[in-house]
Amino acid sequence: MEIKVFDSPEEIASVCADEFTALLTSKENCVLGLATGASPVPTYKELVRRYNAGVISFKHASSFNLDEYVELPRNDKNSYYTFMHENLFNSVDIDEANVHILNGNAEDTAKECADFDAAIEAAGGIDIQLLGIGTNGHIGFNEPSSSFSDGTFKVKLTDSTIKSNSIYFTENAMPRYALTMGIQSIMKAKKIVLIATGASKAEAVKNAVKGEVTPMCPASVLQNHPNCIFLLDTAAASLLG
Ligand code: F6R
Numbered sequence: 001m002e003i004k005v006f007d008s009p010e011e012i013a014s015v016c017a018d019e020f021t022a023l024l025t026s027k028e029n030c031v032l033g034l035a036t037g038a039s040p041v042p043t044y045k046e047l048v049r050r051y052n053a054g055v056i057s058f059k060h061a062s063s064f065n066l067d068e069y070v071e072l073p074r075n076d077k078n079s080y081y082t083f084m085h086e087n088l089f090n091s092v093d094i095d096e097a098n099v100h101i102l103n104g105n106a107e108d109t110a111k112e113c114a115d116f117d118a119a120i121e122a123a124g125g126i127d128i129q130l131l132g133i134g135t136n137g138h139i140g141f142n143e144p145s146s147s148f149s150d151g152t153f154k155v156k157l158t159d160s161t162i163k164s165n166s167i168y169f170t171e172n173a174m175p176r177y178a179l180t181m182g183i184q185s186i187m188k189a190k191k192i193v194l195i196a197t198g199a200s201k202a203e204a205v206k207n208a209v210k211g212e213v214t215p216m217c218p219a220s221v222l223q224n225h226p227n228c229i230f231l232l233d234t235a236a237a238s239l240l241g
Contacts, residue, residue, distance in 0.1 A: 001222060002229045003209060005237045009197050012231045013042035016130070019193055019229075020047060023127050024056045031120070032063040033129030033186075034088070035140075036080045039195040040130055041087060048091040062098035062123050063089075064116070066131070066140040066186075070104040070154065070177035078168050079104075102152070102179040109179060113152035117185055129189035133196050136160040137204045137217035141180035144216050150182030183221055192228040194219070196236040205232060206239040 006012050020043075023030045034040070050056045068080045075082060081101050089099060100119055106112035120126060131139050136158060138144070143158045155178055157165075166174045186192070196205050208219035209230065222228045 001209065001225070003232065003237070003240070004229060005232050005234060007234060009042045009233060012195055012197065012233065013046045016040075016043040016193055016195060016231055017046040017050060019128055019191070021050060021056050024058065024061060027127065028060045029124070030061050030127045031123045031125060032061055033126040033181075033189050034063050034065050034084065035130045035132050036065065036067070036083045037132045039132035039197060043130070043195070044088040047088065051092045058092045058094035060098075061094060062100065063094065064100045064120055064123075064126060064181075065102065066129075067178050067180040068102040068104040069175040070109070070179060072104055072175050074103070074105065076172070078172075078174075104175075104177075104179055109154045113154065113179055116179075116181070117151045120185065120188075126189040128191045128193060129186055131186070131192060131194040131219075133194060133201055133204050133208065133219050134161055135164060135200050135204055137207055137219045139183070139194070139219045139222070140186060141178040142183050142186075142218040144218060146183060146215055146218050148183045148187075148215060148221055151185050152179065152181050154178070155180050183218060187221065187225055189225075190227065192222060192225055194222065194228070194230045195232075196230065197233040199235040199238065201236040202239045205230070205236050209240060 072079050103112055136144055141155050207217040211220055213220045213223050
């Protein structure tokens with residue numbers, strides 16, 4: 001696990017965008033693992049800027065998103081489908097046929113999850129997986145005590161995640177369940193880049209980097225990944241000592 005600390009989210013975005021740029025310019029049919037939430041927004045802005053500058057193209061790339069809420073209409077303003085289109089996909093040349101976002105309204109969620117893992121395999125596996133981290137150490141929606149051997153699955157969200165994310169749900173109640181790539185699906189990525197900013201992430205970052213590898217802090221499993229970088233601001237890194 002490599003740890004890099006920066007002064008601002010913009011510097012993190014630039015370094016993270018460099019990772020994606022190197023991939024997009026060297027491997028035409030590359031496979032991107034993407035995240036939602038506040039942490040990747042500056043990176044998506046920078047990728048859109050580089051796309052507009054003609055530096056990168058997503059024309060032949062495919063993408064797989066980490067997670068999606070269950071029973072939230074696809075076009076709801078808080079769905080991760082909407083988030084990804086507003087923050088990245090609508091502004092670049094990715095082929096919609098190559099965009100994979102879990103369908104939280106699927107009748108058979110177990111099949112939806114199994115098909116998603118199969119589609120990742122069929123695409124050749126994820127080249128770079130972008131991650132944020134929850135204040136409780138979650139990655140994707142793998143909440144504390146999640147099994148390290150899960151593929152994509154339906155999860156009941158914890159009170160801590162509901163508290164963190166309910167700020168976005170001003171008009172309707174926040175869903176209590178989500179579909180998420182499991183730890184095993186995430187760990188199969190060839191490279192993992194995790195972004196954490198702000199003091200509220202410091203404890204989770206400390207547990208992930210310095211603590212024991214335990215399902216109680218799902219991000220701690222990343223200590224076992226052969227090619228994983230944490231991009232942190234000084235506040236998120238403040239307890240690393
Ligand atoms: C989002 C996701 C979550 C977030 C995490 C941090 O797709 O899977 O694990 O990465 O909750 O969220 P932010 O970046 O909003 O602090």
